[in-house]
Amino acid sequence: MTRRGEGGGARRTSVGRVLARRRGARSNAVAKPNGKAPAVALPVIGLASDHPCAGCAQCCTYVAIEIDAPTTMTEYDYLVWYLVHPGVSVFVDWNGSWFVKFETRCQHLQPNGMCGIYETRPAICREFDWKECERHITDEPADKWLFRSSDELMSWFEKQRPKTYRKFVAFQRAQRRKKTSKELRRIQVSEVPLPLA
Ligand code: SF4
Ligand code: SF4
Numbered sequence: 001m002t003r004r005g006e007g008g009g010a011r012r013t014s015v016g017r018v019l020a021r022r023r024g025a026r027s028n029a030v031a032k033p034n035g036k037a038p039a040v041a042l043p044v045i046g047l048a049s050d051h052p053c054a055g056c057a058q059c060c061t062y063v064a065i066e067i068d069a070p071t072t073m074t075e076y077d078y079l080v081w082y083l084v085h086p087g088v089s090v091f092v093d094w095n096g097s098w099f100v101k102f103e104t105r106c107q108h109l110q111p112n113g114m115c116g117i118y119e120t121r122p123a124i125c126r127e128f129d130w131k132e133c134e135r136h137i138t139d140e141p142a143d144k145w146l147f148r149s150s151d152e153l154m155s156w157f158e159k160q161r162p163k164t165y166r167k168f169v170a171f172q173r174a175q176r177r178k179k180t181s182k183e184l185r186r187i188q189v190s191e192v193p194l195p196l197a
Contacts, residue, residue, distance in 0.1 A: 007023055060125075064091075073171040075096060076157070076164075083150040090153065091143040145187040158175040 047054045069092075070076045082088050087103040108116040115121055134142035147153040157165045 024060050046114065052136060057109055059133065060106045060109040062101055062103050064099045067100055069098045073168055076168050079153055080150045083147055083153055090147045092145040092146050
């Protein structure tokens with residue numbers, strides 16, 4: 001992962017392998033006689049009620065980006081940072097690949113669940129076969145691990161990688177010590193405690 005401050009200080013994750021992945025796809029094909037696209041694009045108005053994707057548009061409501069499996073304390077810290085944002089989760093697939101997932105609805109997804117740019121939709125939408133969608137593969141959970149919050153990640157971390165977890169807790173403490181005295185000079189601290197939520 002690129003550390004913060006590199007690349008002009010941009011707040012981003014840049015990894016050796018960057019892969020946008022969708023775990024499903026809209027399979028809302030317009031009928032194409034002889035397997036060929038029609039000469040004139042027809043409006044896509046809906047799916048047959050028995051189509052496997054009927055009533056679902058889940059795969060058009062997020063993006064998932066592959067990230068390096070965490071090995072350094074900074075990389076674990078990035079995971080915590082992702083997971084303190086609502087709508088962001090991290091998952092590990094059955095190949096052991098790590099992904100960060102952002103809940104974000106495609107701007108072309110129509111209220112009726114159809115693709116508004118069907119003829120010109122991105123290749124990743126075009127290529128995905130709904131038969132590979134997790135909704136149709138029911139004999140195993142979709143992900144090996146799924147973290148929807150930093151608390152979930154830390155619980156997993158403590159249980160699955162206890163030695164590294166202890167190292168990470170020490171890393172966090174050291175980070176806090178390093179910054180606290182300097183920062184306290186620049187922030188105002190109220191003497192009245194905030195009410196607990
Ligand atoms: S069933 Fe799967 S492939 Fe079809 S729309 Fe839903 S998430 Fe996408
Ligand atoms: S472009 Fe179309 S198929 Fe692709 S995510 Fe958006 S609505 Fe779905």
